[in-house]
Amino acid sequence: MRQHISFNLNGRPVSMDVGAHEDAVDVLRRRNLFGARESCGQGLCGCCTIKVDGVPVSGCLTLGLKLDGAEVETVEGLEREGVLDIVQQAFIDAGAFQCGFCTPGFVMMASDLLARVEAPTDEQIKDHLAGNLCRCAAYPEIIAAVRAAAEKRSAHAQV
Amino acid sequence: MLDFELRRPTSLEDALAMLDTDDPSVRPWSGGTALMLMMKSGVFEPSVLVDLTGVEEEHASIRRLEDGGTSIGALATLASLQFDPHLASEAPVLGQALPRLANVRVRNVARVGGCLAHGDPHMDLPPILACLRGLVVARKADGERRIAVEQLFAGYYETVLDPGEIITAVELPTQTGWDSVYRKTTVRTHHDWPTVGVAISLRREAGLIVESRVIVSAATEKLTRLEAVENLLAGQPSNAALFTRAGRTAAELVETIDDAQGSASYKRVLVGVEVRRALSQILEEGSGS
Numbered sequence: 117m118r119q120h121i122s123f124n125l126n127g128r129p130v131s132m133d134v135g136a137h138e139d140a141v142d143v144l145r146r147r148n149l150f151g152a153r154e155s156c157g158q159g160l161c162g163c164c165t166i167k168v169d170g171v172p173v174s175g176c177l178t179l180g181l182k183l184d185g186a187e188v189e190t191v192e193g194l195e196r197e198g199v200l201d202i203v204q205q206a207f208i209d210a211g212a213f214q215c216g217f218c219t220p221g222f223v224m225m226a227s228d229l230l231a232r233v234e235a236p237t238d239e240q241i242k243d244h245l246a247g248n249l250c251r252c253a254a255y256p257e258i259i260a261a262v263r264a265a266a267e268k269r270s271a272h273a274q275v
Numbered sequence: 276m277l278d279f280e281l282r283r284p285t286s287l288e289d290a291l292a293m294l295d296t297d298d299p300s301v302r303p304w305s306g307g308t309a310l311m312l313m314m315k316s317g318v319f320e321p322s323v324l325v326d327l328t329g330v331e332e333e334h335a336s337i338r339r340l341e342d343g344g345t346s347i348g349a350l351a352t353l354a355s356l357q358f359d360p361h362l363a364s365e366a367p368v369l370g371q372a373l374p375r376l377a378n379v380r381v382r383n384v385a386r387v388g389g390c391l392a393h394g395d396p397h398m399d400l401p402p403i404l405a406c407l408r409g410l411v412v413a414r415k416a417d418g419e420r421r422i423a424v425e426q427l428f429a430g431y432y433e434t435v436l437d438p439g440e441i442i443t444a445v446e447l448p449t450q451t452g453w454d455s456v457y458r459k460t461t462v463r464t465h466h467d468w469p470t471v472g473v474a475i476s477l478r479r480e481a482g483l484i485v486e487s488r489v490i491v492s493a494a495t496e497k498l499t500r501l502e503a504v505e506n507l508l509a510g511q512p513s514n515a516a517l518f519t520r521a522g523r524t525a526a527e528l529v530e531t532i533d534d535a536q537g538s539a540s541y542k543r544v545l546v547g548v549e550v551r552r553a554l555s556q557i558l559e560e561g562s563g564s
Contacts (some may be wrong), residue, residue, distance in 0.1 A: 117280045139277040139311075159314055159381055174380045177311045181281045182326070227381065246466050247378020 121273035125149075126193030135239035138180035140166060140173075144190060151191035151220040151225050162248030166190050170269035172228045194227065203227045203265045203271070210261035214252035222248050226262045276314045279321045285329045287443070289413070293325045294439040295416045303327050303441050304387040305350060308377075308420025314335070327388075327441070335386075336442055337362060337440075343449030349412075349442045353400065355515050357382060365449065366475075368455040372399055375466045388442040389486065394432040394497075397468045401491040403457045405500065406474035407447050415440035425490065427481055427495035444520065452562030453478045458549045459493070462536055469493040470536040473549040477508070477557050485507045489521075489550065494531045494542035501525050504550065513558050522551030 122131035125147060133145055141154045141164045152164040152175045155163040164175035167189040168182075169220055194201035203226050213219045216234070220247060236244070241262045248260065281304075284290040294303060300322040313319035313450055327334075327350060335350040335357045345365055347356065355371040356362060373382065376399045380521060382503045391411060405424040413420055422435065424445070429435050436442070455476040459469035471494040480487040487508045489501040504525050511517050526547030531539040 117278060119281075136279050136281060157315060159308060159378070162378070162380070171383045172380050174308075177308050177381075177384070179281065179307065179311070201423075201495075210518060243374055244379055245378060246464075260370055 119181055121181060123183045123186045123188055125192060134180040136181060137239050140175035140178035140180055140183060143180040143183060145174065149190050149192050153217065160247065163218050164223060165221040165224040167224065172224055192259060193222055194223065201227065202268050203230065206261040207267035208269065209258045210259040213254050214259035218248060218250045222250065222258055226265065229262065230266055230269060234270055277320050280323045281326055282323060283326045283329050285332050285335065289363060290327055290330060291414065291416045291439065292324055294441065297438055298322065301325065301439070305389045309389065329350070333447065334561065343451065345447045347387055347445045349386060349444050351385035351387045353382040353385050353387070356387065365450050366455065368403055368457050371550050372457040373404055376400065378466060387445060391427060392436060392442050394428055394434045396431060396495060396497050397493045399457070399459060399469060399472055400492040401498050402472050403445065405447055405490045405498060406455055406488040408452060408488060410446045412444040412446060413440050414443045417481040425498060425500045431496050454555045454557045456553045458553045460545050460549060468536060471542055471545040472550055473546065473553050475553040475557065477561070482512050484511055484513055489525065491529055491546055492544055493536070495529060496532050499529065501528060503528050512516045516553040518551045521554055522547040524529050524552040
């Protein structure tokens with residue numbers, strides 16, 4: 117089965133033919149978006165995290181056909197006019213990665229957490245990111261980056 | 276994954292009509308987190324998937340019933356169970372257990388109905404719904420029936436559901452007077468699939484255990500209710516000696532299986548430990564009189 121589907125990708129309408137065998141990561145790669153990466157392919161590692169209708173999901177467990185009519189956001193949609201999002205910048209400032217392969221997934225999950233919880237505790241950060249794996253083990257820096265992003269965001273909000 | 280057709284009905288009646296076939300390669304689909312893995316590994320090759328999420332508006336709600344019970348729509352996501360304010364007070368065991376079930380992304384899309392219908396004994400949610408004395412509401416083209424959660428499973432990845440029959444809701448009776456705990460042992464990460472899952476509910480009056488539900492999963496071929504342990508607890512005062520005996524009895528009676536999460540003999544020991552600890556935990560934390 118192939119179907120012509122239409123959806124909003126990082127705020128822009130797109131339409132394309134999608135096969136039943138394609139998952140959401142396959143579909144995004146055909147749009148030249150490589151931030152969501154298939155790594156474990158089982159929903160365990162978080163490298164393929166995207167948001168569908170405002171909710172983070174594993175791209176590798178999402179049927180491409182199911183993107184039809186959806187609001188899809190990827191890590192590429194976070195920056196505004198060439199300026200990185202607060203969470204992205206916080207990851208750079210904290211050195212919250214080595215190889216960077218897992219970073220888009222962590223950034224997407226951290227953004228989701230900060231949209232829900234203004235000042236998360238370390239426990240809340242760890243709970244929310246428990247399904248993301250960093251094989252370079254930059255976990256302490258990742259947690260510091262999320263904490264710093266939360267502080268920066270609330271400082272901005274107070275201005 | 277091989278080619279298949281994704282059908283997207285917009286009413287439950289249409290979905291049931293599409294599923295009314297003896298062809299096992301025509302299957303219902305909701306969150307898809309479990310089936311997607313089976314399709315990717317070639318274990319499951321569907322010809323047609325019937326996407327039930329088109330009817331989720333009517334079948335995903337969590338609402339209080341007039342008799343004090345709770346109805347959970349089969350298409351409710353695990354995340355919605357985790358954060359539902361009514362369930363937080365009615366069955367806090369759900370909110371306590373769910374953060375250790377898979378991860379945020381899986382909980383955002385996996386559905387209560389799929390979690391039960393999949394028949395995987397390693398799931399965390401079925402034993403909890405069983406100890407809460409839940410009833411599965413199952414519907415097919417020619418009618419509806421109710422099945423106790425503990426009776427739903429026929430074997431390893433097998434349920435008593437007929438071809439074309441789908442779960443539309445889970446009904447919980449009022450939990451007033453009952454205290455429940457779920458304990459899981461994992462051998463890799465904190466939120467991994469359980470090696471052993473033990474769910475226990477107790478109703479106590481004047482310091483005596485009046486009624487209980489003792490459910491074991493993951494260690495066993497299918498979700499298992501240990502009635503012998505419930506009988507041992509009935510009418511007894513809650514104390515450490517009783518809980519040790521209950522754990523020992525559970526370990527003696529349970530039929531465990533080997534799998535990637537551990538050997539049958541290891542799991543037998545764990546069942547005993549977790550039953551004892553679950554009972555102690557209810558005694559320490561429970562609000563029962």
